[in-house]
Amino acid sequence: MRIVILPKENLAEFIGHLRSFGELHAPTKRGEKSLVFAPVSDLSEIELNYTRTILPLKKYFFKATDVMFNFCAEKGYELPVEEADKKYVIFGVHPCEIHGLKILDLVFGGKYVDTYYFARRSKVAIIGLDCIPDDLCFCRSTGTDFVDTGFDLFLSDIGDSYLVRVGTSLGDDMVRAADSLFRQVKKEDREAYKRNSVQRRDSFQAEIQLQDLPGIMDLEYESHVWEEVGEKCLSCGICSMVCPTCYCYSVFDELSLDGNTGQRKRIWDSCLFKDYALVAGGHNFRAQRSSRVKNRYFHKQRGFVSQYGRPSCVGCGRCKAYCPAGIDIVEVISKLRSEIRV
Ligand code: SF4
Ligand code: SF4
Incomplete structure (x- = not known):
């Protein structure tokens, strides 16, 4: 897996680059306390240090209300027309959300494939972001506090930079399109990543024993x-x-x-x-x-x-x-x- 470093002062510019890969969506504030994934135009609208949005990412692929087809007595039925070529980039997706999508992929990709779900899934790039658990998070118990796959890019905070894991060829294209914003990984980056990883693991308060x-x-x-x-x-x-x-x-x-x-x-x-x-x-x-x-x-x-x-x-x-x-x-x-x- 390719790993590069994005200094935080370059994040706003990188977000600008991401917009050339599709309509940008990210966690953003609604009212005083609530957060939702919604369209954003730049970094100032994005809530980087959030814990959870009200609705999860499933709302993009498995819609709360979905038209399956239109029908007419004379013409029969026809599938609804979606913006066929429109692409989306969802930024700031936490590990548990990515695991949630993997579970939905299993269910909707079973014996009878849900074409509505997968048609949307194929148009969306996922940019992951790590997080600090609050007293309700127990993703460590469910083994979903970390992801290895299921994202195009994944950003981990290592102080004044992000360690960026490249998960797909699309993610690689995103990095290459803004190559000058990134630098190679140094020893201190590796140390900071490992240190933060331990701190994050130790900060979970809620726990469930799932084994038996x-x-x-x-x-x-x-x-x-x-x-x-x-x-x-x-x-x-x-x-x-x-x-x-x-x-x-x-x-x-x-x-x-x-x-x-x-x-x-x-x-x-x-x-x-x-x-x-x-x-x-x-x-x-x-x-x-x-x-x-x-x-x-x-x-x-x-x-x-x-x-x-x-x-x-x-x-x-x-x-x-x-x-x-x-x-x-x-x-x-x-x-x-x-x-x-x-
Ligand atoms: S468990 Fe809570 S959220 Fe779920 S149906 Fe019952 S009252 Fe509503
Ligand atoms: S904690 Fe588990 S059951 Fe509750 S909303 Fe999250 S994934 Fe669903």
Whole structure:
């Protein structure tokens, strides 16, 4: 892997170069405290020292509301036209987000490939950026605090410079297009990178033991913890919407008033919604909130491990940060393991 150094005083100019590779998006402030990935025009609009945005990157590839096709009684159906050649560069993507995309790639690239997702994925360059964990981050426990692949470039702060790892030929083109802004790696850069890496690793506060969790969950299928959490849960579905690895959606047709034309759409869905497991005839397989909460945890920490060999959680902490009932995944799992007495 090619590694180069970008002095911080050159970052603004490099950001300018990146814009020639596509529309630039980055974490930017919305209001006092909130952050979102959105279009930006220069470095002054980018929040470099952020922890998490409200919505993860999935919003770019798997849209909250998506037109699958348009239909018409006379002409049949046609796919929606997107700006075919438009490219995007997303700057400032944290390691857990990149792992979130890798999980979605697995799901949408399975037996039935989701062409909507991959058509967008192929148009987006990812520029990663490392981060300092807050008290909600537990990506170290999920093994998603570091990435080796899944980015075009990845920037790590080493004081007055960034150590830049080049992940793809597109990333290499980006560096070559602004060659004079970069320099070779020196001994002190290597030392600073290793020192910062240890400091970052040591700064995690939240932790989950995942090693034998699938087995513990099987043992605790009837645990009182599910009732407890179900009593608090409001079934609002926010945890699914903000989760970088939740991918459920529902499909419906929107018809014109004369019934001649329409659109087939899909929208994000959540297994926490009351009618998610409602079937024809009126039976609901998960009518109780406790069973819906349990289903979400089992899917992420049990079913996904069986199918893909890893949990579908990247430890980003969003589900705790935005849950109106304050439900904390770290605490729920600790209770299941009896590390916290109730
Ligand atoms: S965000 Fe919290 S309250 Fe809302 S569905 Fe998820 S766990 Fe329940
Ligand atoms: S389950 Fe929670 S912590 Fe895990 S990836 Fe989803 S939002 Fe992040």
